[in-house]
Amino acid sequence: MDPRPLWLLAELTYKCPLQCPYCSNPLDFAGPRFRRELATDEWCRVFREAKALGVLQLGLSGGEPTLRPDLEELVRTAHRLGLYTSLITSAYRLTRERLAGLKAAGLDHVQISIQGADAELSDEIAGTASYRDKIAAYHYTRELGFPVTVNVVLHRRNLHQVEALIRLAESLGAERIELANTQFYGWALHNRDALMPTKGQLAAAWQVVERERARLGTKLEIVWVLPDYHEQFPKPCMGGWARAYMTVTPAGEVWPCHAAGRITTLTFENVRDRPLDWIWEHSEAFNRFRGDAWMPEPCRSCPRKAQDFGGCRCQAFLVAGDAGATDPVCSLSPDRHLIDAAVAQVERAAQVERQPEEWTYRAAPASRALATKG
Amino acid sequence: MTPRLHAKARLQRDEVRGREVLLYPEGLVGLNPTGAEILALCDGARSLADIVATLERRYGASGLERDVTTFLDGLAAKGLVVYGP
Numbered sequence: 051m052d053p054r055p056l057w058l059l060a061e062l063t064y065k066c067p068l069q070c071p072y073c074s075n076p077l078d079f080a081g082p083r084f085r086r087e088l089a090t091d092e093w094c095r096v097f098r099e100a101k102a103l104g105v106l107q108l109g110l111s112g113g114e115p116t117l118r119p120d121l122e123e124l125v126r127t128a129h130r131l132g133l134y135t136s137l138i139t140s141a142y143r144l145t146r147e148r149l150a151g152l153k154a155a156g157l158d159h160v161q162i163s164i165q166g167a168d169a170e171l172s173d174e175i176a177g178t179a180s181y182r183d184k185i186a187a188y189h190y191t192r193e194l195g196f197p198v199t200v201n202v203v204l205h206r207r208n209l210h211q212v213e214a215l216i217r218l219a220e221s222l223g224a225e226r227i228e229l230a231n232t233q234f235y236g237w238a239l240h241n242r243d244a245l246m247p248t249k250g251q252l253a254a255a256w257q258v259v260e261r262e263r264a265r266l267g268t269k270l271e272i273v274w275v276l277p278d279y280h281e282q283f284p285k286p287c288m289g290g291w292a293r294a295y296m297t298v299t300p301a302g303e304v305w306p307c308h309a310a311g312r313i314t315t316l317t318f319e320n321v322r323d324r325p326l327d328w329i330w331e332h333s334e335a336f337n338r339f340r341g342d343a344w345m346p347e348p349c350r351s352c353p354r355k356a357q358d359f360g361g362c363r364c365q366a367f368l369v370a371g372d373a374g375a376t377d378p379v380c381s382l383s384p385d386r387h388l389i390d391a392a393v394a395q396v397e398r399a400a401q402v403e404r405q406p407e408e409w410t411y412r413a414a415p416a417s418r419a420l421a422t423k424g
Numbered sequence: 425m426t427p428r429l430h431a432k433a434r435l436q437r438d439e440v441r442g443r444e445v446l447l448y449p450e451g452l453v454g455l456n457p458t459g460a461e462i463l464a465l466c467d468g469a470r471s472l473a474d475i476v477a478t479l480e481r482r483y484g485a486s487g488l489e490r491d492v493t494t495f496l497d498g499l500a501a502k503g504l505v506v507y508g509p
Contacts, residue, residue, distance in 0.1 A: 054440060054441070056452065102440070103440070104438075104440040104441065106436075106438060106445060106447060106452055107447065107450070107451075107452065132436055132437075134434060134436075134447035134448070134452070136449060136450070158432075158434070158447075158449075159432065159449040159450075161449075195431065197431070197432035197448075197449050199449055199450070225432060225449065225503070226449060226450070268500075268501065268502070268503040271503065
């Protein structure tokens with residue numbers, strides 16, 4: 051069987067104490083589709099099946115994965131299987147004792163999000179007072195000997211803090227900082243007009259990144275996730291559809307990436323009904339966009355198709371209304387004007403110094419209200 | 425010069441693909457048998473010269489130092505190998 055997956059993102063729960071307006075979780079995370087969370091033994095079976103299929107990297111994510119009381123047991127199982135296991139957490143109320151227990155269970159790496167470089171902005175963006183817990187948790191992880199990644203989602207309201215964020219990560223002794231420009235899916239797409247940065251903001255931030263990379267070398271790895279709306283060509287999303295990644299949602303649906311569940315023209319299988327290897331190899335959703343036979347023009351005859359795989363299927367669906375279209379971010383796409391219009395609107399608003407749009411915080415009541423509206 | 429794996433990196437057998445891999449936060453490197461052999465010798469006790477000598481004895485070869493150094497420097501540039509005194 052080829053390709054085989056290397057990565058599994060296990061979204062253990064969609065419950066989360068934070069309310070970040072760019073959350074990548076589905077808008078209807080509080081709805082019936084995700085209500086019946088997998089039990090401990092079901093997750094352990096998923097991990098075993100994933101390892102047998104070829105997975106080596108496991109991300110334990112959410113929502114907030116530390117809300118699962120069985121997290122230690124899940125980590126222990128993953129560790130015994132030889133999966134390199136990362137915890138992807140907000141660190142809200144995460145204690146030193148809990149982290150020490152996770153270390154003993156075999157957790158390899160901790161990624162802690164932060165929303166801004168200071169308490170005031172970080173807590174405002176998160177919608178929940180959490181900055182102090184995060185800083186404390188960074189210190190605990192260092193004391194316990196974990197490698198640590200600082201993850202920051204960048205957008206219009208915090209891009210000016212890139213330098214302060216890098217300095218903060220450096221002072222905390224982190225190995226990596228991921229500066230991830232907002233990708234517009236889920237809540238981020240819903241809040242796009244409030245989150246989209248200006249070209250000037252991005253250019254200034256990029257200058258800082260280049261300078262700081264030269265200064266820090268291997269001491270702190272700075273990962274810059276491109277703001278794809280401002281690029282000429284699409285990102286090689288997930289390294290190609292169903293080539294290396296899969297996501298299992300809290301209730302057991304299996305997706306080729308963490309945003310794919312929004313594509314209503316695909317049917318997704320559930321680990322409760324099928325073994326993982328069958329889903330990877332035979333399911334309709336995983337095969338639909340595998341390889342390049344599905345590609346329309348301009349992708350089909352494009353020399354870049356082996357590099358970018360036609361871009362992102364979710365973005366094609368969400369923006370152009372067709373998951374089988376060329377990623378509208380591509381300058382060769384017939385739908386590129388839709389992206390240009392969104393970018394231009396933000397530039398115009400910035401020129402007249404209008405306040406950015408208000409955003410909707412990611413929270414269960416808003417999720418249910420949006421689901422009712424359809 | 426004593427090369428060793430950084431604490432964040434783990435050398436491991438990838439049974440499914442029949443090779444060794446180096447795993448680290450958000451990434452991995454697939455290794456060929458020689459690469460895996462070199463890393464297995466980077467135990468923090470052997471010096472670079474010891475490692476080269478061991479490999480040269482094992483293969484009945486000479487002049488391996490440049491290949492070994494290039495391989496380890498590549499991983500050091502990614503922060504996966506660190507050099508002790």
